[in-house]
Amino acid sequence: MNEIACIVSQNLSALRERITLACHRSGRDPHEVRLLAVSKTVPASVMKQAWTLGLTDFGENYVQEALEKQNLWPHIPPTQTTDPGRSSPTWHLIGPLQSNKTRTVAEHFDWVHSVDRLKVAQRLSEQRPDQHPPLNVCVQVNVQGEVGKSGIPLDEAHALCLSVAALPRLRLRGLMVIPDPERGSEATRRAFGQLRQLRDDLANHGLDLDTLSMGMSADVEDAIAEGSTCVRVGTALFGGRTPPAP
Numbered sequence: 001m002n003e004i005a006c007i008v009s010q011n012l013s014a015l016r017e018r019i020t021l022a023c024h025r026s027g028r029d030p031h032e033v034r035l036l037a038v039s040k041t042v043p044a045s046v047m048k049q050a051w052t053l054g055l056t057d058f059g060e061n062y063v064q065e066a067l068e069k070q071n072l073w074p075h076i077p078p079t080q081t082t083d084p085g086r087s088s089p090t091w092h093l094i095g096p097l098q099s100n101k102t103r104t105v106a107e108h109f110d111w112v113h114s115v116d117r118l119k120v121a122q123r124l125s126e127q128r129p130d131q132h133p134p135l136n137v138c139v140q141v142n143v144q145g146e147v148g149k150s151g152i153p154l155d156e157a158h159a160l161c162l163s164v165a166a167l168p169r170l171r172l173r174g175l176m177v178i179p180d181p182e183r184g185s186e187a188t189r190r191a192f193g194q195l196r197q198l199r200d201d202l203a204n205h206g207l208d209l210d211t212l213s214m215g216m217s218a219d220v221e222d223a224i225a226e227g228s229t230c231v232r233v234g235t236a237l238f239g240g241r242t243p244p245a246p
């Protein structure tokens, strides 16, 4: 194994241990928590190493970057489930999505975690190719009401979820949140709890969602304690990212 593969392998073991411990602490089965490897800025060569270590789900923030990396894998049309015989990953878009990119995303991704407007959801549904299964989506919720941040406000989320769930070529899987780390870990935990509460409210209204996309490198434990089914981890797997030049 080369040096990078070795580091990723050690990071992955440590992360799996954190996930397992956190699950045990809250009486949950670690298999309920999908590990989404956040690969923004990570070269495709390193992602392939991660793939050989057993990581099957990759999260990308930028559409163009993701497409370039996808082109380096054998072409397999997106499928709905992570099938162990697959020779390419399950691709998740986790970054903000502008309406002028929806066609590309509808054609090239398996999941979108960042749906926060009906217009974007409608376009994704219209543009999802017929030969693909419905696109899996999560509604991103701005639980903390941060001004200028992505996500639908909490009090509008219920209505958006009902509308998105009715779109024919989408499959609404759940909810996503990115709490502001500046507010501290108690506020983060509270935000995770509020997202879970929203999921439960929706279930009481007949909308059963199987995904809570919450938790990143710094707050995997709190997210799992509040019911996360999908942690999105970059730094703790691949190391620190160099921020883009201003």
Ligand SMILES: *Cc1c(COP(=O)(O)O)cnc(C)c1O
Residues within 6 Å of the ligand: 038, 040, 061, 094, 095, 178, 216, 217, 218, 232, 233, 234, 235, 236
């Ligand atoms: C970058 C990013 C992550 C991963 O963050 P880390 O702190 O590096 O684990 C998760 N989710 C989203 C939406 C991101 O943009």
